[in-house]
Amino acid sequence: MNEVKDLMLNMLIILLPIFVYQTFWIDKASLPMVSSRNRSAISLLAAIAALCCMMFPVHPYPGYVLDLRLVPLLIGILYGGFRAALMIIAGVYLYSWHLGVPGFLVMAMTYPPAIITAFLLAARFRLWERRRKLTTASLLAFLAALLVNTVVLLFLDEPLLTNPHLPVFAAYVVLHGFTMWISVYLIENMREKAALRFEIQQAEKMRIMGQLAASIAHEVRNPMTVVRGFLQLLQSDQIPSDKRQMFLKLGIDELDRSESIISNYLAFARPQVSRIEAVDAAERVEHAAGIISSYATLRNVEINTRTTPGLFIEADPEHLSQVLMNLIKNGIEAMQHGGVLTIIAVPDDAENARIEVADTGVGMTPDETSRLGNPFFSTKQDGTGLGIMVTYQIIQSMNGKIEVESAKGAGTRFIITLPRKSDLLAGRK
Numbered sequence: 001m002n003e004v005k006d007l008m009l010n011m012l013i014i015l016l017p018i019f020v021y022q023t024f025w026i027d028k029a030s031l032p033m034v035s036s037r038n039r040s041a042i043s044l045l046a047a048i049a050a051l052c053c054m055m056f057p058v059h060p061y062p063g064y065v066l067d068l069r070l071v072p073l074l075i076g077i078l079y080g081g082f083r084a085a086l087m088i089i090a091g092v093y094l095y096s097w098h099l100g101v102p103g104f105l106v107m108a109m110t111y112p113p114a115i116i117t118a119f120l121l122a123a124r125f126r127l128w129e130r131r132r133k134l135t136t137a138s139l140l141a142f143l144a145a146l147l148v149n150t151v152v153l154l155f156l157d158e159p160l161l162t163n164p165h166l167p168v169f170a171a172y173v174v175l176h177g178f179t180m181w182i183s184v185y186l187i188e189n190m191r192e193k194a195a196l197r198f199e200i201q202q203a204e205k206m207r208i209m210g211q212l213a214a215s216i217a218h219e220v221r222n223p224m225t226v227v228r229g230f231l232q233l234l235q236s237d238q239i240p241s242d243k244r245q246m247f248l249k250l251g252i253d254e255l256d257r258s259e260s261i262i263s264n265y266l267a268f269a270r271p272q273v274s275r276i277e278a279v280d281a282a283e284r285v286e287h288a289a290g291i292i293s294s295y296a297t298l299r300n301v302e303i304n305t306r307t308t309p310g311l312f313i314e315a316d317p318e319h320l321s322q323v324l325m326n327l328i329k330n331g332i333e334a335m336q337h338g339g340v341l342t343i344i345a346v347p348d349d350a351e352n353a354r355i356e357v358a359d360t361g362v363g364m365t366p367d368e369t370s371r372l373g374n375p376f377f378s379t380k381q382d383g384t385g386l387g388i389m390v391t392y393q394i395i396q397s398m399n400g401k402i403e404v405e406s407a408k409g410a411g412t413r414f415i416i417t418l419p420r421k422s423d424l425l426a427g428r429k
């Protein structure tokens, strides 16, 4: 029975890294397990799990060990990608060689069918629905374990069915299937949650895009009217050539301006893949202020920015833009009768940068402030109450901090602190 207990310890060794992964990695990416960082995390954790299993095996016969290393190995192949899988396999085989030759030989003979099957399945596996993944993966682990057992017993010329160690062997096979089932279930569950978070973030962004689009259309129409007027004037022959030059230049300037409004807007609308890099915070703030300027003008809001140029932070540029956009838009919406929106991006101390978005709008009561970030908390008629939630999630995923100061009737200030990147590393522009 003790041996069965030891095998269950193996099971815990495998489940623990999955929780570790969920806690430390998955929140950092909006598209889980796509980035190479995520893949390296998976392969590292799977390799550690496999090696730890091998450190706590059971020994039914001298020289032979039984453990659940096959499970993390297969998970690594199915979820981690080709390179990760090769790393894990190499690690497991090397360590097994170090542990003893008979065990290594058994492994060399019995693992390849399972490994090859997993490799063949890996590409399609990702597309399957959860139930199919669960059955296939557990069945694979179960059959692989059965094969290992059979070969070990044949190798030793021991009886198969009347074996005194039968409970251990049975537990070994069953636990393979079971551990695989739980592992895949947990992984799928957490991936679904992460995907949902990503979708909410996208949906909230699209909502803002839709609302901005109207004001941008408005903003672009002005220059078009101006250009049309100039073209009409240029139609007549009586215009002196210096005037003609001036009209042409003004017309071109107007067109350039609308072109930049549109391309800014499109850059923000682009779907994004998460990547943390050195980002110029000042540039992002000015960029966001630029996109929103037409919306602000329409609502009688003046935008002031104060930024320290070349203030590099570690962030995802698209996500940072989205955070700024959410906060700026809330600020503008809080000022029904116009007002001043102040955005600053300055160094806080040697390690951190501070970004603030402050308005002179309606403000919030302490009760409202404490409810910020709860999904669906909104005081607006067409509000979703997702903007602040998404904002908090993004800031958290970039290892930052966000605080609110608000007074009813006076205004609100959001203060974000994000880690700075040293200018040297960022390679100053």
Ligand code: ADP
Binding pocket: 326, 330, 331, 334, 359, 361, 362, 363, 364, 368, 372, 373, 377, 378, 379, 380, 382, 383, 384, 385, 386, 387, 388, 389, 411, 412
């Ligand atoms: P929505 O804008 O769709 O209502 P948000 O998550 O962006 O959702 O904001 C949630 C709520 O927080 C708002 O409805 C509003 O009551 C409050 N809020 C957010 N920002 C401000 C602000 N700058 N001034 C006053 N209230 C704010």
Ligand code: MG
Binding pocket: 326, 329, 330, 387, 388
């Ligand atoms: Mg909002």
